[in-house]
Structure formats: C-alpha cells, structure tokens
Amino acid sequence: xxxxxxxxxxxxxxxACLLILAxxxxxxxxxxxxxxxxxxxxxxxxxYCLAAIVDAQVRRxxxxxxxxVLSTVVLxxxxxxxxxxxxxxxxxxxxxxxKTYGKQVDVIADRAAQYLPLESLGIxxxxxxxxxxxxxxxxxxxxxxxxxxxxxxxxxxGALVLIFVVLLLMGHKVAAGRSGLLDEIAGHVxxxxxxxxxxxxxxxxxxxxxxxxxxxxxxxxxGFLAFLLNFIPTVGAIVATxxxxxxxxxxxxxxxxxxxxxxxxxxxxxxxxxNFIQPKVLGRSFGLHPVAILLxxxxxxxxxxxxxxxxxxxxxAVIKIILERIPATRFVAALLAGTYGQSPAxxxxxxx
Numbered sequence: 146x147x148x149x150x151x152x153x154x155x156x157x158x159x160x161a162c163l164l165i166l167a168x169x170x171x172x173x174x175x176x177x178x179x180x181x182x183x184x185x186x187x188x189x190x191x192x193y194c195l196a197a198i199v200d201a202q203v204r205r206x207x208x209x210x211x212x213x214v215l216s217t218v219v220l221x222x223x224x225x226x227x228x229x230x231x232x233x234x235x236x237x238x239x240x241x242x243x244k245t246y247g248k249q250v251d252v253i254a255d256r257a258a259q260y261l262p263l264e265s266l267g268i269x270x271x272x273x274x275x276x277x278x279x280x281x282x283x284x285x286x287x288x289x290x291x292x293x294x295x296x297x298x299x300x301x302x303g304a305l306v307l308i309f310v311v312l313l314l315m316g317h318k319v320a321a322g323r324s325g326l327l328d329e330i331a332g333h334v335x336x337x338x339x340x341x342x343x344x345x346x347x348x349x350x351x352x353x354x355x356x357x358x359x360x361x362x363x364x365x366x367x368g369f370l371a372f373l374l375n376f377i378p379t380v381g382a383i384v385a386t387x388x389x390x391x392x393x394x395x396x397x398x399x400x401x402x403x404x405x406x407x408x409x410x411x412x413x414x415x416x417x418x419x420n421f422i423q424p425k426v427l428g429r430s431f432g433l434h435p436v437a438i439l440l441x442x443x444x445x446x447x448x449x450x451x452x453x454x455x456x457x458x459x460x461x462a463v464i465k466i467i468l469e470r471i472p473a474t475r476f477v478a479a480l481l482a483g484t485y486g487q488s489p490a491x492x493x494x495x496x497x
Contacts, residue, residue, distance in 0.1 A: 160473050176448040183452050184302045188309030190456065193331075193338040195221055199314055214314045218307070232369050330463050337459055340426055345375035348418050352385065352411045359407045361393055371411070375419075376455045378438050382415040433462060434483030 175182060195217050202213035353368015361367070367389045374381035386408075393399060393407045433441075441461040445453030461481065468478035 156473070164474065164477060172444070172448060179449055183449055184305040185309050186456055186460070187302075187452060188306045188313060190334070190338050190459065191221075191306070191310050192313035193335040194342055195310070195314060196335070197339060210315070214311065217314065218311055221310075222307075228369065231365055330466055333462060333466065334459050337462070341376060344418065344423055344426060345372045348372060348375045348414065351414050351418075355410050355414070356389060356407055359403050359410075360396075360399060361389060361403075361407050362396060363389075363392060367392075367411075371415070373455075376458075378442065378458060379419070379435075380442065380454075382419045386412045386415050432482045432484075433458065433465065434481060437461060437481045437483070 198217045198220070199210070199213045202208045202216065203210055206213075208216070349368045349370075349372030352371040353364050356364035356367055367385075370388055371385040374385040377384075389411065390408055393404050396404075399407070438458055438461065441457040442454055445457040445460065447453075449456070465478045465481045468474040468481070
C-alpha cells in the first residue's frame with residue numbers, strides 16, 4: 146500500500162516537473178511567435194462574436210454563407226470605423242486642452258502653496274516662469290509618441306486580423322459540427338466572448354453617458370476605454386475609474402458636486418457590474434480561481450502586452466478544459482479552479 150502511494154507521489158512530481166518545463170517552453174514560444182499568434186487569437190475571438198450574426202442571416206434571411214460572412218464583416222468594419230472616427234475626433238481635441246489644464250495646475254499649485262510648507266520640502270517656484278510645477282514639453286511629446294506608436298501597431302495588424310476573421314467565419318460551420326473537446330472549448334469561449342462584449346458595451350455606454358451628462362471633456366474616449374478595460378478582470382475596472390480623475394479635477398468648468406459625481410458614479414457602476422451583475426451572468430462557466438486569473442493576467446500581459454491582458458481569462462479557461470481531459474494533469478486543472486483537495490462528496494466546480 147505504501148509502495149503504491151509512493152509511486153503515485155513520484156508520478157505527480159514527475160508530471161509537475163514536466164509541466165513546469167512545458168510552461169517555460171510554451172512561454173518562450175508564445176513570446177517569439179506573438180507577431181502571428183496575437184492577430185490570430187484576436188481574430189478567433191472576434192469570429193465568435195460575429196458568428197452569431199452570420200448564423201442569423203443564414204437561418205432567418207436564407208442568405209448564402211458567403212454573402213452572410215461578407216455582409217457581417219462589412220457591418221463590423223463600419224461599426225469599428227464609426228467608433229474610431231468619433232474617438233479620433235475627441236483625441237484630436239486633447240492638445241488644445243493642454244494649455245487650459247496647465248493653467249488649472251498653476252491655480253491648484255498656488256492654493257497648495259498658501260496652506261502647505263512646499264518651500265521647506267524643497268519645492269520652489271521656477272525663476273523663469275514663476276510656476277510651482279512645470280510639465281516638460283518633452284514629456285508630453287514622448288507620451289503622445291508612445292500612444293501613436295501603439296495605435297500604429299494595432300492598425301498594422303488590422304489587415305492580418307481581418308483576413309483571419311474572414312477565413313474563420315467561412316469555416317465556422319464545420320467546426321460547429323464537431324463533438325468532444327473542440328466543441329466544448331468552442332461553446333465556452335463563444336458564450337464568454339458574447340456575454341463579455343455585451344456587458345462591456347453596457348459598462349462603456351453607462352460610464353461615457355454619465356460623464357457626458359456631467360459635462361466632462363472626452364467622455365466618449367473614457368466610455369470607450371471603460372468598454373475595453375472591462376475585459377481585464379479587477380484591474381481594468383480600477384484603471385477605468387481612475388483615468389478620468391485628472392481631467393475631472395483639472396476642468397475649470399466643473400463644480401465640486403459635478404467633480405465628486407464624475408468620480409463616484411462611474412466607480413459605483415464599475416463595482417456593481419463587475420462584482421454583482423457580471424459574475425451572475427457569466428456564472429461558473431470557466432470555474433477559475435481569482436488567483437489563477439491574476440497570475441494569467443500577469444503572464445500573458447508580460448508576453449503579449451495589453452492584448453494578452455484582454456485574452457488572459459479565456460485562454461486560461463481553455464487550458465483548464467484541456468488539462469481536465471488528461472488524467473495525469475487533472476490536479477493542475479483543480480488548482481486553477483481552486484478545488485484541489487476537495488472531498489468527492491463536494492461539488493467539482495472545475496467542471497463547466
């Protein structure tokens with residue numbers, strides 16, 4: 146009996162060592178192949194969102210699959226171009242507002258100098274400009290250049306993503322006819338993608354609409370960012386809440402009440418949707434422990450950047466589903482689900 150236990154323990158140790166080596170090798174491969182894998186994985190999740198529209202056109206409008214795919218792609222491009230155009234208009238107005246915000250910084254600094262011993266802390270006025278704080282023009286230029294570089298990188302990958310989306314939509318019916326592991330993975334990812342897009346859209350509309358009603362500048366941009374950041378668990382909601390704070394505090398046209406509401410209402414919306422509505426809608430379809438989600442967020446964010454942070458949760462869920470099907474790695478899937486060590490009588494939350 147003791148020999149069997151020792152053999153089982155040795156087998157798990159060997160399996161754990163092999164998984165660590167495979168994890169390291171997979172991480173290196175994912176990092177080196179990111180120019181191709183990132184557009185493909187993005188296209189894969191986009192195709193799950195658009196597949197429902199294609200199916201509706203084929204079943205209800207009796208359109209040929211090729212026509213349904215092309216019309217869906219055109220519709221998606223129109224919506225994307227419209228959102229991009231509106232966001233670009235708001236972004237183009239930002240340089241003109243820098244002077245206004247700079248003056249407001251000077252006003253706040255002068256008020257702070259009246260009540261705080263800034264000079265004793267080594268903070269003095271610039272003898273040339275007479276300002277307490279001066280934001281170097283090089284810093285603003287570098288930040289704008291960095292943002293433009295990220296946008297240019299995304300646009301350059303857009304054509305490859307579009308090609309992948311079209312090909313995946315053309316063949317999605319064949320994939321839907323399969324059964325077993327692929328069908329289970331496709332069902333989980335499709336349900337998660339559609340639900341997250343709808344919840345993120347509601348979040349973005351509510352946040353952007355609230356800021357617009359209160360008179361906050363660039364409300365459309367902040368609403369769009371709230372939509373995108375909602376895909377990142379926990380961290381995204383915090384960042385989306387804090388992003389408008391500098392603009393709110395430096396807007397001379399906003400009163401104290403409006404400033405408080407512009408920070409409090411989006412924060413409450415993010416908390417309610419992220420902590421109450423979203424878990425009930427998504428349920429336990431993935432069954433991932435919060436620590437596992439956080440580690441996946443850090444890992445994929447390191448190798449794939451912001452896109453990796455967006456895709457960390459569904460990719461980790463797919464990995465868990467695959468590990469559940471292999472007897473030697475089921476304990477790893479249980480670790481990801483936070484159910485390792487449970488007695489058989491307890492429900493297995495790792496099962497979808």
